[in-house]
Amino acid sequence: xxxxxxxxxxxxxxxxxxxxxxxxxxxxxxxxxxxxxxxxxxxxxxxxxxxxxxxxxxxxxxxxxxxxxxxxxxxxxxxxxxxxxxxxxxxxxxxxxxxxxxxxxxxxxxxxxxxxxxxxxxxxxxxxxxxxxxxxxxxxxxxxxxxxxxxxxxxxxxxxxxxxxxxxxxxxxxxxxxxxxxxxxxxxxxxxxxxxxxxxxxxxxxxxxxxxxxxxxxxxxxxxxxxxxxxxxxxxxxxxxxxxxxxxxxxxxxxxxxxxxxxxxxxxxxxxxxxxxxxxxxxxxxxxxxxxxxxxxxxxxxxxxxxxxxxxxxxxxxxxxxxxxxxxxxxxxxxxx
Amino acid sequence: xxxxxxxxxxxxxxxxxxxxxxxxxxxxxxxxxxxxxxxxxxxxxxxxxxxxxxxxxxxxxxxxxxxxxxxxxxxxxxxxxxxxxxxxxxxxxxxxxxxxxxxxxxxxxxxxxxxxxxxxxxxxxxxxxxxxxxxxxxxxxxxxxxxxxxxxxxxxxxxxxxxxxxxxxxxxxxxxxxxxxxxxxxxxxxxxxxxxxxxxxxxxxxxxxxxxxxxxxxxxxxxxxxxxxxxxxxxxxxxxxxxxxxxxxxxxxxxxxxxxxxxxxxxxxxxxxxxxxxxxxxxxxxxxxxxxxxxxxxxxxxxxxxxxxxxxxxxxxxxxxxxxxxx
Ligand SMILES: Nc1ncnc2c1ncn2[C@@H]1O[C@H](COP(=O)(O)OP(=O)(O)OP(=O)(O)O)[C@@H](O)[C@H]1O
Ligand SMILES: Nc1ncnc2c1ncn2[C@@H]1O[C@H](COP(=O)(O)OP(=O)(O)OP(=O)(O)O)[C@@H](O)[C@H]1O
Ligand SMILES: [Mg+2]
Ligand SMILES: [Mg+2]
Numbered sequence: 001x002x003x004x005x006x007x008x009x010x011x012x013x014x015x016x017x018x019x020x021x022x023x024x025x026x027x028x029x030x031x032x033x034x035x036x037x038x039x040x041x042x043x044x045x046x047x048x049x050x051x052x053x054x055x056x057x058x059x060x061x062x063x064x065x066x067x068x069x070x071x072x073x074x075x076x077x078x079x080x081x082x083x084x085x086x087x088x089x090x091x092x093x094x095x096x097x098x099x100x101x102x103x104x105x106x107x108x109x110x111x112x113x114x115x116x117x118x119x120x121x122x123x124x125x126x127x128x129x130x131x132x133x134x135x136x137x138x139x140x141x142x143x144x145x146x147x148x149x150x151x152x153x154x155x156x157x158x159x160x161x162x163x164x165x166x167x168x169x170x171x172x173x174x175x176x177x178x179x180x181x182x183x184x185x186x187x188x189x190x191x192x193x194x195x196x197x198x199x200x201x202x203x204x205x206x207x208x209x210x211x212x213x214x215x216x217x218x219x220x221x222x223x224x225x226x227x228x229x230x231x232x233x234x235x236x237x238x239x240x241x242x243x244x245x246x247x248x249x250x251x252x253x254x255x256x257x258x259x260x261x262x263x264x265x266x267x268x269x270x271x272x273x274x275x276x277x278x279x280x281x282x283x284x285x286x287x288x289x290x291x292x293x294x295x296x297x298x299x300x301x302x303x304x305x306x307x308x309x310x311x312x313x314x315x316x317x318x319x320x321x322x323x324x325x326x327x328x329x330x331x332x333x334x335x336x337x
Numbered sequence: 338x339x340x341x342x343x344x345x346x347x348x349x350x351x352x353x354x355x356x357x358x359x360x361x362x363x364x365x366x367x368x369x370x371x372x373x374x375x376x377x378x379x380x381x382x383x384x385x386x387x388x389x390x391x392x393x394x395x396x397x398x399x400x401x402x403x404x405x406x407x408x409x410x411x412x413x414x415x416x417x418x419x420x421x422x423x424x425x426x427x428x429x430x431x432x433x434x435x436x437x438x439x440x441x442x443x444x445x446x447x448x449x450x451x452x453x454x455x456x457x458x459x460x461x462x463x464x465x466x467x468x469x470x471x472x473x474x475x476x477x478x479x480x481x482x483x484x485x486x487x488x489x490x491x492x493x494x495x496x497x498x499x500x501x502x503x504x505x506x507x508x509x510x511x512x513x514x515x516x517x518x519x520x521x522x523x524x525x526x527x528x529x530x531x532x533x534x535x536x537x538x539x540x541x542x543x544x545x546x547x548x549x550x551x552x553x554x555x556x557x558x559x560x561x562x563x564x565x566x567x568x569x570x571x572x573x574x575x576x577x578x579x580x581x582x583x584x585x586x587x588x589x590x591x592x593x594x595x596x597x598x599x600x601x602x603x604x605x606x607x608x609x610x611x612x613x614x615x616x617x618x619x620x621x622x623x624x625x626x627x628x629x630x631x632x633x634x635x636x637x638x639x640x641x642x643x644x645x646x647x648x649x650x651x652x653x654x655x656x657x658x659x660x661x662x663x664x
Contacts (some may be wrong), residue, residue, distance in 0.1 A: 044491060044520045143612045159387040184517070187387045187547045188591040195601045214521055217550070217593030221601050240597035258525035260554035262594055267554060267573075268532060271525035277490050 005176050005208035006032040006055070006093075009069035013050050016062055020282045024050050024063075026232040032176065032208035037199075039219040039240075040212045041255070042229030043278050048212045049098055051229075052178040056095050057085045073175060091121035093176040094169040098184075098212075103165065104153040110164055111149025118171045136167035139197050141190055159186050166194060170201055176208045183218065195222055216259055220244050225315060228252050231289035232281050234308070238316045248311070248318040250294045288320070296322055341413075342508050342541050343375035343398060343428070348407030349565075350393050354614060365613050367393040369565035370407070372640075375509065380535065380542045382552040382573070384588065385562030388613065391545045394562075395511050398543065400424035412508065422456055429502035431495075433514035438498055439486040446482040449500045456505060471500045474537070475530060492523035496530070503534065511543045516551065528555060549592045553577055558646070561585045564611050564621040571646030581648040583626050620651065628652055 013025035025047040032038045040048050053059050055070065057077070070078035072093060077085065089095075094117075097103040105113060114136075115129035124132075130149070137145035140163040153161055162182065169177055179198070183191040199222065202209050213219060219226055223240040228249065236249040247253045257272025265271065276293035279285060287302035288294070294301070301321055308319045348371050351364040368390040375381055383391050396402035397409065400416055409416040411427050419427075429452075432438045439448055449471065450464045458464070469479050475496045486494055495515065502510055515531070516524040528551065534540055546552050552559065553573065560570040561582060569582040580586045587604050606625045611617070617624050623633040630651055640647040641654070652660060 043522065187385070187588075188549060188593070189386065189587055189604045189606055192591040192593070192601050192604050193606070196603070199601070215593070216521065216595045220595040220597045221593050221599060223597075244595055244597045255521055256595070258521045259595065260528075260550050262550050262553045262577075262592065265554060270529050270532070271554070273526050273529065274522040277492075 003033045004031055004071075005034050005073055006030070006210075007069055007071045007074075008055060008067060010067055011051065011054055011070070012066040013047070013054055013059065014064045014066075015060070016064075017282060023281050023284070024232055025054070028229075028232075028234055030210075030227055030234075032210055034175070034206045034208055035202060036224045037202070037209045037211060037222055039223035039226050040210065040229060041214060041216065041219055041226065043231070044214075045278055046229040047232045048229055049180055052095060052180055052210065052212060055178060056089055056093065057082075058089075058095075087121070090117045090174075091172045092174050093178070094172065094174045096165050096169045096177065096179040096182045098180040104161060106153055109150050109152055110156075114149070114164070114168055114171060117168060121172050132171060133167070136170055137164070140164075140167050141193055142167075159190070162186065163190075163194070166197075173201075173205045174207060175205070176210070177202075178210045178212075180212045181214070182211070184213070184215070191218070198222075216244075216255065228255075231278055231285075233289060233319060234317075235290065235319045236317070238311070238313075242311075242313065242316055248316075248323045249290075249320050250296050250322070251290045254293075298322075340377040341374050342377050342411070343373075343543075344410040345371055345373040345394075345398065346408045346410075347372060348394075348397060348404040348409060350390075350397060350402065350405050363614055366565050366616065367613065368397070368404075371562075371565075371567050373398075373560065373567065373570075375541055375543060377508070377541055378535075378539060379557045380544060380555050381558045381560060382556035383543060383545045383560050383562060384547070384549065384552055386564075386611075387547075389562045390565045391562055392513055395430070395513050395543065395545060399428055399430050399511055425452065425507075426456065426505055427507055428509040428511060429505070429507040431498050431502050431510060431512045431515050434518050439494055441486050443485070444482070445477075445484050445486070445489070445497055448486070448497055449504060452501060452505050467504060468500070471504050474534065475500045475503070476526070490523070491519050492526055495519060495523070495527055499527075499530065499534075503538070506538065507540075509541045509543065511545075513545045514547070515544070517547065524551070531555070549589065550594065561588065564613060564616065566621070566649065568622065568650065569646070569648045571643055571648075575643070575645045581643065581653060582622075582650050583628050583652075584622050620649075 009029045011025055011028045015022040015024050028051055030038060042048055054065050059065055067078055070076065077088060111133060114133035118124055118129045118132060133149060134145045137148060142148055142160060142163055166182055183194055198209060220240055226238060226240055226243045227234050228236040230251050236252050243252060247256055254272065254274040260271055274293055279289060279292060287304060288306045291297045291301045306319050306321060308317045309323055310317050348368060350368040351366045353362040354365045355362050371394060385391055397404050400421060411419060411424060416424065446468055449468045453464050472479060477493060477496050477500060481489060516527050519527065535542065544555060556573040559573050559576045560567045561584065563584050569576065569585045576585065577589065580589050587606050590602050591604050605627050619634045619636050620638050623629050633651055638649045638651045640649050
């Protein structure tokens with residue numbers, strides 16, 4: 001049996017808008033093994049959340065999803081019907097959403113929402129479900145967990161809600177978790193504790209984890225592999241070490257120059273910047289999506305689509321003509337991460 | 338650097354929290370006896386756990402929330418004696434979310450000039466020009482003057498919020514998580530801008546942030562808050578290089594630098610998360626402290642001076658803030 005828990009090939013998401021079709025996600029391919037952590041990083045609006053919603057089959061109704069392959073543990077989960085999909089969602093794969101308020105139901109208590117997921121998918125008693133809820137709430141650092149079960153979402157602070165979301169995603173012990181900015185609103189000590197918890201549960205259940213974040217510190221510390229996205233496409237993939245020690249795409253290099261690094265960046269000195277703004281994804285762009293902001297742009301960058309070039313090491317790829325000159329390798333499959 | 342522009346003495350703020358139907362309300366001590374001085378030209382970073390009272394403290398310093406106890410002085414005058422408009426001329430906020438803090442139905446020009454209008458500025462003919470000057474200073478193209486917030490990027494919106502805060506030339510700017518809603522590529526632009534403006538306009542900042550790498554980059558002084566109190570304060574260099582309070586140590590130890598050869602550090606904090614409605618006895622940090630002494634559960638520590646600030650922890654001696662015990 002393969003170790004692959006998720007395989008996505010050539011995922012494309014189009015959204016009709018008044019000014020034309022928004023090509024939000026363009027031929028994205030990713031895979032995750034059991035026990036592995038894939039981090040997705042990239043500029044706001046590049047399609048990270050839509051990619052994860054597409055995997056869960058939770059896209060907005062008007063969005064059009066295409067893929068040549070979407071498999072969970074070797075079985076297709078593409079267009080299998082809402083009935084079967086809702087059996088899988090929350091049980092075998094679950095998601096921690098970027099906006100906790102949109103995914104917690106304001107009309108139900110925290111306790112009801114936590115136990116519902118478990119009792120729906122697994123044969124457990126009310127009592128067992130409650131015990132697991134309390135156990136997980138305590139694990140994510142919520143004090144007086146038992147007394148929180150009777151509270152409604154609006155009675156919790158943002159940080160508490162986010163932790164409830166994390167506990168909820170873990171209730172059934174899924175094979176795959178997709179976490180969209182799970183620690184953004186939290187302070188660093190709680191962030192560290194939650195990342196430990198995710199790693200511990202990942203080991204315990206041999207889960208695959210996709211973590212979306214713009215915190216490059218988190219990525220460096222927990223990612224096995226990294227996919228860098230820009231304007232709807234994957235522009236670079238590699239191990240955390242490859243991406244941080246040897247970034248190949250000018251966008252990745254730009255990102256790393258933007259963050260102050262304690263002990264390295266001179267205090268108060270000017271930080272790097274990526275001038276310009278993200279291009280609109282309405283309509284087709286002939287060449288490289290990053291060209292308008294790239295300091296190394298050439299004439300041939302804007303004339304034809306840029307393929308994803310495979311690097312020397314397996315799993316390494318970059319969508320940039322300059323990198324092609326460096327490695328002299330054949331283009332890889334479109335955007336395989 | 339000696340002029341004190343903002344002086345908070347022993348200020349507190351509690352909220353009455355309802356415990357449910359037919360049960361008495363209880364006070365939640367969000368800020369609990371804070372002393373804080375802000376000197377001209379410095380960047381004081383306020384850091385601490387989510388819910389420890391940072392935003393509540395900032396709101397009091399902005400005159401938006403009256404303290405339940407203690408006194409506040411702005412530019413040498415008691416804040417209570419100043420009108421809202423006078424306070425707003427001295428200190429201005431920049432909030433976290435550039436998406437919700439701008440009125441979507443107002444044009445960029447009217448958002449930026451609103452403070453002039455509110456202050457009853459006598460020279461409306463000059464507003465447009467002054468707005469354009471400040472837009473140039475913060476790096477906004479003039480052509481967006483008549484645009485609306487929805488037509489700007491996140492970074493541009495945060496620049497609008499900064500322009501609005503600066504148009505009346507305040508002396509102090511209080512930034513509550515100014516970049517946490519932004520991409521790192523936009524964050525670096527805003528941080529560079531805040532640094533430049535500090536030099537050019539002689540601004541003083543109070544900066545609240547969970548991002549300790551950003552804090553280390555920007556701050557000249559650091560104040561660490563825990564459950565409503567400032568448990569350690571001092572020059573940035575000194576706090577970063579030799580943190581004294583065990584909570585400061587845990588906080589700094591949890592910073593994730595982008596180094597792929599390292600894992601996620603252990604905070605050594607335990608899971609006894611604080612409940613502000615039911616404060617621990619003695620030192621409020623003792624249930625999570627790895628260096629707890631027998632007296633810590635009974636006796637709240639008092640502030641002990643250090644070479645550049647203070648620490649509130651019984652591990653340190655009254656004089657010079659030296660370690661009481663050697664371990
Ligand atoms: N329901 C929708 N209708 C129209 N456009 C949408 C919708 N949802 C997302 N988009 C657009 O699709 C693109 C990708 O959005 P997505 O939410 O995936 O970005 P993201 O990478 O998660 O960004 P962020 O880091 O800000 O969360 C954006 O341009 C966004 O404006
Ligand atoms: N208006 C209010 N009514 C009741 N409680 C409040 C109110 N405002 C704040 N609190 C409580 O006061 C405490 C401090 O809140 P505050 O918003 O100041 O925290 P913070 O340090 O800014 O946290 P964060 O880092 O999450 O923004 C929290 O326990 C909060 O729930
Ligand atoms: Mg998103
Ligand atoms: Mg706050």
